[in-house]
Amino acid sequence: MTSLSRRFFTALLLVSMLEGCGGYEVKNLAKSDIDLVTDEFIGETRLLVRELMGKFYARNPDQLLRGSLANVEDRLRQLSDTPGPLSFEELSYAQEIAALELVFQESFTGDRVFALTVGLGGMLRHAYGYNSESFMFDSLDSQALSTSARNIEILLWRLKNNRKPNGEPFLISSEYRGRTDNLSFERIFGKLIALQDMMSRIAGDAGDRRVTKVVHTATSVFIPLPI
Numbered sequence: 407m408t409s410l411s412r413r414f415f416t417a418l419l420l421v422s423m424l425e426g427c428g429g430y431e432v433k434n435l436a437k438s439d440i441d442l443v444t445d446e447f448i449g450e451t452r453l454l455v456r457e458l459m460g461k462f463y464a465r466n467p468d469q470l471l472r473g474s475l476a477n478v479e480d481r482l483r484q485l486s487d488t489p490g491p492l493s494f495e496e497l498s499y500a501q502e503i504a505a506l507e508l509v510f511q512e513s514f515t516g517d518r519v520f521a522l523t524v525g526l527g528g529m530l531r532h533a534y535g536y537n538s539e540s541f542m543f544d545s546l547d548s549q550a551l552s553t554s555a556r557n558i559e560i561l562l563w564r565l566k567n568n569r570k571p572n573g574e575p576f577l578i579s580s581e582y583r584g585r586t587d588n589l590s591f592e593r594i595f596g597k598l599i600a601l602q603d604m605m606s607r608i609a610g611d612a613g614d615r616r617v618t619k620v621v622h623t624a625t626s627v628f629i630p631l632p633i
Contacts, residue, residue, distance in 0.1 A: 441539075443608065444534070444539075444546065444605065444608075445539045447534075447601055447604075447605050448534050448537070448538065448539065450597075450601060451530045451534075451598060451601055451602075452486075452527070452530075454594050454597055454598055454601075455485075455523055455526055455527045455530065455598075456482055456485065456486075456523075457594060458522075458523065458526070458591070458594050458595075459478070459481060459482065459485070459519065459523040460478055460482070461579075461588075461590060461591060461594070462519040462522065462523070462577060462579065463478045463481070463519050465577075465578040465579065465582070465588070466518070466519055466577050466578055469517045469518050469519040469520070469577075470517065470519075472515065472516050472517045472518075473496065473516065473517030473520050474496045474517075481520060481523075485523065485524075485527060489538070490531070490536045491528055491531065491532070491536055492505075492524045492527055492528035492531065493528075494520075494524060496516060496517070496520075497516065497520070497521055497524060500521070500524075500525075501524070501525070501528050502525055502528040502529040502532055502631070503525065503529065503557070503628040503629075503630060504525070505521050505522075505524045505525030505528065506521070506522065506525030506526065506529070506557075506561060506628055507525075507628070508521040508525070509521050509522045509525070509564075509576055509577065510564060510568045510576050512570060512571065518576060518577050519577065522561075522577065526558070526561065529554055529557060529631065530554060530598075530602075532550065532554070532631050533547075533550045533551045533553075533554040533602065533605075533631060534546065534551075535547075546605070546609035547609070547632055548606045548607070548609040548610035549606075549632050550631045550632045551602050551603075551605050551606035551609055552602070552603065552606040553629050553630075553631050553632070554602045554631060555598075555599045555602035555603045555606065556629055557628050557629055557631075558595055558598050558599050558602065559599060560626045560627075560628055560629075561595075561628075562592075562595045563626050564626055565577060565579050566579075566580070566581065567626075579591040580592055
């Protein structure tokens with residue numbers, strides 16, 4: 407019997423013995439220390455994406471008028487109520503990088519804030535295997551986690567530098583009318599980058615793998631995550 411099989415049967419035995427007992431969540435018996443850490447990272451990234459959504463709508467209230475829902479609370483509920491990959495008809499079912507690209511397309515007439523949060527949130531879900539929590543039989547891809555961090559850096563760069571033909575940003579974030587007046591966006595993006603890089607190192611150490619360095623392209627194109 408392999409080491410993984412022994413852990414599996416031990417977990418099943420413990421579950422059968424303790425199921426129904428109070429004071430401890432039975433599901434945690436199937437979790438390693440890394441799983442518990444991963445759960446915290448997943449929860450924190452989702453909270454930060456939701457916080458970003460609120461901040462972007464506060465600075466770009468016109469975007470709500472372009473979408474299918476009329477208020478931020480309904481948008482937040484729409485994200486939290488959708489399990490697995492994020493895919494919506496109003497974005498023509500564009501996901502992850504494809505949804506992020508909509509933000510910077512001049513021809514796109516929909517809600518750019520929604521496209522950004524669906525793209526960013528979906529990419530982060532992909533990095534964690536589309537799981538809302540982790541168990542010891544799950545495995546994380548350190549390369550996917552690292553690539554997601556690089557894509558967040560690219561997103562931040564494009565928000566600052568990609569412009570409409572009239573010189574206006576596609577979405578207002580840290581800068582408004584040529585003056586940087588809100589650094590909270592930078593802080594949240596920085597936290598997301600740090601979380602993904604840290605989780606990548608943890609996953610790489612756990613699997614005894616080395617993360618391949620991802621080179622930024624000159625045009626700052628988003629990098630596909632491993633499938």
